[in-house]
Amino acid sequence: MALVIFTVFLWAATMGMGVLAHRKHDGTFIAGFRDAARESLFIAPRICVGIFGSGFIAELLPREMVSSLLGSGSGSPGILIASAVGGFVPGGPVVAFAIGAAALKAGAGTPQIMAFVLSWLLFSFNRTLIWELPVMRARFTRARILLSAPVPVVIGHLTWLAGA
Amino acid sequence: MKQEERDSSGSAAGQLIPDIGSARTPRHPAKRRMFDAGFLIISAIMFLAAGIVYYRRGAQHVLDILAKDSALAIDIAPKVLAAVLLAAWLRRLLPKEVIARHFGHRSGLRGMSLAVVAGAILPGGPMTAFPLAVAFSQGGAALSVIVAFLTSWLLLSANRTIVWEMAFIDTHLVGWRLLLCLPVPFLLGLAAHHLYRGKALIPDGKP
Numbered sequence: 001m002a003l004v005i006f007t008v009f010l011w012a013a014t015m016g017m018g019v020l021a022h023r024k025h026d027g028t029f030i031a032g033f034r035d036a037a038r039e040s041l042f043i044a045p046r047i048c049v050g051i052f053g054s055g056f057i058a059e060l061l062p063r064e065m066v067s068s069l070l071g072s073g074s075g076s077p078g079i080l081i082a083s084a085v086g087g088f089v090p091g092g093p094v095v096a097f098a099i100g101a102a103a104l105k106a107g108a109g110t111p112q113i114m115a116f117v118l119s120w121l122l123f124s125f126n127r128t129l130i131w132e133l134p135v136m137r138a139r140f141t142r143a144r145i146l147l148s149a150p151v152p153v154v155i156g157h158l159t160w161l162a163g164a
Numbered sequence: 165m166k167q168e169e170r171d172s173s174g175s176a177a178g179q180l181i182p183d184i185g186s187a188r189t190p191r192h193p194a195k196r197r198m199f200d201a202g203f204l205i206i207s208a209i210m211f212l213a214a215g216i217v218y219y220r221r222g223a224q225h226v227l228d229i230l231a232k233d234s235a236l237a238i239d240i241a242p243k244v245l246a247a248v249l250l251a252a253w254l255r256r257l258l259p260k261e262v263i264a265r266h267f268g269h270r271s272g273l274r275g276m277s278l279a280v281v282a283g284a285i286l287p288g289g290p291m292t293a294f295p296l297a298v299a300f301s302q303g304g305a306a307l308s309v310i311v312a313f314l315t316s317w318l319l320l321s322a323n324r325t326i327v328w329e330m331a332f333i334d335t336h337l338v339g340w341r342l343l344l345c346l347p348v349p350f351l352l353g354l355a356a357h358h359l360y361r362g363k364a365l366i367p368d369g370k371p
Binding site for chain 1: 209
């Protein structure tokens with residue numbers, strides 16, 4: 001139900017934005033369509049490969065190992081492991097989320113995957129090296145990473161407490 | 165900075181959906197190839213994994229997985245489409261320069277709230293977000309606002325969540341993640357304000 005409301009809301013927002021773009025009468029409406037088409041062509045194959053890839057990889061992951069390392073029963077050590085490895089996932093969101101999805105299917109617990117995803121979002125070394133360091137420089141990057149360091153572990157534990 | 169201007173003008177090559185910067189490097193911001201090395205690698209891994217499943221469990225099992233995951237892909241397609249369209253129009257209606265103009269001298273809770281909203285709806289990847297943070301700083305925005313903005317973009321980005329995360333992770337879990345992450349940009353902004361008071365963390369000249 002929440003998902004239906006969300007989808008309706010999302011499409012309403014999109015259509016509202018489309019109306020605003022159309023009202024400008026300067027080609028924004030059509031240009032937006034063209035941008036979106038190009039972006040979709042880029043995204044679609046990646047999502048498909050990621051979804052199918054995570055489905056197959058989940059089949060191949062050793063279930064006992066996944067659930068003992070990262071399962072719901074792994075508790076705090078599992079959350080700590082997940083928090084530590086997330087930032088080191090190479091590549092973009094397809095890789096990170098596909099790994100998360102595959103691990104979930106193979107028996108990883110939700111608090112552990114929450115910590116993993118957050119660690120990737122906050123500390124992805126690809127992004128930090130290629131984008132953040134050159135633009136924000138070392139002092140800010142270091143400060144941001146230090147401040148964010150507890151987040152995956154804390155939220156992983158909150159997820160555990162919430163029983164999500 | 166010239167490259168950034170080109171990006172924000174909504175040019176052909178601009179990235180609409182934040183993907184944390186796997187696709188391009190700052191040196192070649194205009195190039196984003198449809199089939200780059202990363203895509204070829206993940207495709208190769210997918211085919212390899214499919215091959216091993218076929219070898220171990222047989223063709224039927226491969227087909228079962230394909231059928232189940234196709235349903236998922238079809239399920240998320242309309243949401244992805246909406247999010248991509250939304251980002252495309254939003255970026256053309258609300259250029260980076262306009263956002264940057266609204267952030268001069270912002271500070272405090274009000275400033276952080278604005279920053280969190282901006283981070284969550286900002287279309288575009290790291291080639292947009294980080295230079296925008298520098299622009300905020302040069303416009304006089306407080307450190308707390310900049311930390312809140314970047315943290316919000318990293319954790320709450322609506323487009324990244326809809327396009328990438330919801331395609332893979334159960335929506336129930338995504339909902340919990342967003343709920344639990346909502347206070348984080350504010351908390352980190354406050355922490356930055358208290359821990360790094362009076363320290364110049366961000367370059368104020370040319371990058």
